Amino acid sequence: MxxxxxxxxxxxxxxxxxxxxxxxxxxxxxxxxxxxxxxxxxxxxxxxxxxxxxxxxxxxxxxxxxxxxxxxxxMQEDDEETIISELREAFRLYDKDGNGFITTNTLREILKEIDNKLSDEDLDDIIEEIDEDGKGKVDFEGFKELMI
Missing domain, CATH: 1.10.238.10 (EF-hand)
Incomplete structure (x- = not known):
């Protein structure tokens, strides 16, 4: 491949x-x-x-x-549009207020659900990398980048 x-x-x-x-x-x-x-x-x-x-x-x-x-x-090659559509739907589920972002605390919970073996230190590293401005919020683009 x-x-x-x-x-x-x-x-x-x-x-x-x-x-x-x-x-x-x-x-x-x-x-x-x-x-x-x-x-x-x-x-x-x-x-x-x-x-x-x-x-x-x-x-x-x-x-x-x-x-x-x-x-x-x-690994299977999935259609990129399908993947993005599924991620957008997942993001909407967590963006309950429709603000266009999720909090890093919500993202932490999502990551724990995906992989319960991630340590708090691993989660901190991931969050720090994705939340570059330190505002505690992640927009869809950041979420997509992390999930893909």
Whole structure:
């Protein structure tokens, strides 16, 4: 699969979140969580077989390139318009007042729902990155960038 820059950026960010020691490797046990974080559908048995092909020496870890090979074998190319439409609808559900933004506290709750394994520190880092002006609000564009 030929990956665009945005997809590679997303994969790098996901890998970095799970490579807590900055060793350049993640455990093969965390790959399922990483794929879930990316919103990727997969069959657990197929994932195990794919990991075994990549981690053929059974080291229990993969580097970034190995992760990319695993992830791309499960990634589906969705129509961008469909994805944006679904994200817009999700954003509207959380923008209850119709102000055109959600609070970073609401975003924190959303991220916890998506991945309950994110630590408070991980959430703080994500929020800090997306709320560059520190106003505690995220508009649809910021929300879309984070979710894609």
């Amino acid at each position: 030929d990956l665009d820059e945005k997809t590679m950026h997303t994969l790098r960010k996901t890998f970095a979140v799970f490579d807590k020691t900055k060793s350049g490797f993640v455990s093969t046990q965390s790959v399922a969580d990483m794929l879930n974080n990316l919103g990727t559908d997969f069959d657990l048995e197929v994932l195990r077989a794919t990991i075994q092909r990549i981690d053929n020496e059974d080291e229990g870890k993969v580097n970034f390139n190995g992760f990319v090979m695993i992830a791309t074998s499960f």
